[in-house]
Amino acid sequence: MSTYLNSLGLISPLGIGHAATMAALLAGQHGLTPAPSTLIDRPTMIGAVTAQLPKLPPQWAQFHSRNNQLLYAASQQIDAEIRAAITRFGAARVAIILGSSTSGVAESEAAMAALARGEAAPENYSYLRQEMADPARFLxxxxxxxxxxxxxxxxxxxxxRAFMAARRLLQMNLVDVVICxxxxxxxxxTLNGFAALASISATQCQPFHAKRDGINIGEAAALMLMSREPGPVQLIGCGASSDAHHIxxxxxxxxxxxxxxxAALNDAALAAKHIDYLNLHGTATPLNDAMESxxxxxxxxxxLPxxxxxKSLTGHTLGAAGAIEAAFCWLLLQPALNPLQQLPAPLNDNGCDDGFDPALPKLNWAQAGQRYPLHTAMSNSFAFGGNNVSLILQRVPT
Known part of the structure; x- marks a missing residue:
């Protein structure tokens, strides 16, 4: 059974929507800025969304959190498509499956700080906002x-994982559309947690470079409508593993x-040579990049595709990383959005291979301004505990 990714709403440090994101991706324009001392007490760069976020409708004020504001900004870009799907199939035949690792933790941090100062918690604060299911409950x-x-x-x-679970619901005919x-x-x-692991970089992160020294943390939201109805891009392969090598x-x-x-290649019934672009997990930590190479x-x-x-452009958006990077592939695969069929080039010191770590197996780095035959893309997401996912997206011929 075929599953399609019909529409996309996204917001990230690169901007809001398709056009702004594509322009930044292909120009290599990053969205990283110095982290404020209110977040962390040491120098690092963060991928913060700088666009003004929409306020939630008054009747949903109890769901206020920055996480839900990001989600709301993404949902409003495909609001008409979501409502059309509900009208067509019925509210019981539409599902929501999301990935997140922070939910409303930032609001709890602010509330606990206020209480520690002897002040009242911010208006409308609810600890329920930090519960991981809250974004799905809000939508x-x-x-x-x-x-x-x-x-x-x-x-x-x-x-x-959310994309894999969404596809499975459609394959089982439990629903007709999934907002994933x-x-x-x-x-x-998250910032101080990764700092405690000695995993953050003081400067813009440099995946696969000899002088890579850690990640930048970012924030983002990406939502797609997945269905059995033909659309511009098809999700043709999903693979997952959990090696549990180390926490x-x-x-x-x-x-x-x-x-x-x-597993993703087998699921898609493709040979490795059929992958036209590989979006690497590429965190810029020494161990992850060595392993992925x-x-x-x-x-x-x-x-080598x-x-x-x-991640050198957006920072590592953690629970949103798999979705935002699949969204980049969705955009890149479509000739209407990427007419010159270009790819985002990796961050480099001087436009050649000199900056990459010579101790790592050499990869085939995408070159800025070069035209590529883009039909199929793989996107990797690797997590703590050895929890790994690969997705394969394919352009639907017109």
Missing amino acids: AELYQIQGPAYVISTACSSSG GGVDSLCQL SAPHPQGHGAVAAMR LAVHDVFAGY PSSST
Whole structure:
């Protein structure tokens, strides 16, 4: 059974919507800024959404959180399509499956700080906003959806898993449409948590470079309508694994990453040579990039697809990363949105291979301004605990 990704709403440090995102992606314009001292007490860059976020409708004020504002901004871009699907299929035949790892934690941080100062918690604060299912609950209330609605939280693979779960609901004919994607917002918990792991960079992160020293944390939201109705892009392959090698470090040989990519290729009934672009997980941490380089060489032996990591542009959006990077692939695959068939190039010191780590197996880096035959793209998301996801998207011929 075929599943299609019919429409997309997104907001990230690169901007809001299709045009702004594509322009920044292909120009290599990052959305990273210095982190304020209110978030972390050491230098680092963050991928903050700088656009003014829409206020929630008054009747949904109890759902206020930055996470839900990001989600609302994404949903409003496809609001007409969501409402048309509900009208056509009925509220019980529409589901919501999202990935997140922060939910409304930032609001709880502000409330706890106020209480510690002897002040009242901010108006409309509710600890329920930090519960992981809250984003799905908010969308379900907003659109009065009666189908399954839940959030998957498996760290950085969360929204990749959401796409897999959404596809499974459609394959089982439990619903006709799934609003799927991911959302995460900046907060002290994640920034300081990764700092405690010595995993954050003081400057713009540099995936796969010799001097890479950690990640930048970002925030974003991406929502897609997935259905059996033909659309511009098809989700043709999903693969997942859980190697459980270590609570935070990946398997050094990339066994779990290899398993996820091969499972996605098998699911799509494709050979490795049929992947036209590989969006790497590429966090810019020493261990992750080393592992992923080895895994890509294992899976794509004899053929290396043009590849890049977009985290140097957006930061690592954690629970939203799988969705936002699948969204980038969705945009790149469509000639109407990407008429020159270009790819985002990796961050580099001087436009050649000199900056990349010579100790890593060499990958086929996408080149800025070059035209590529783009029909099929793979996007990788690898998480703590060895929880790995690979998705394969394919352009539908017109």
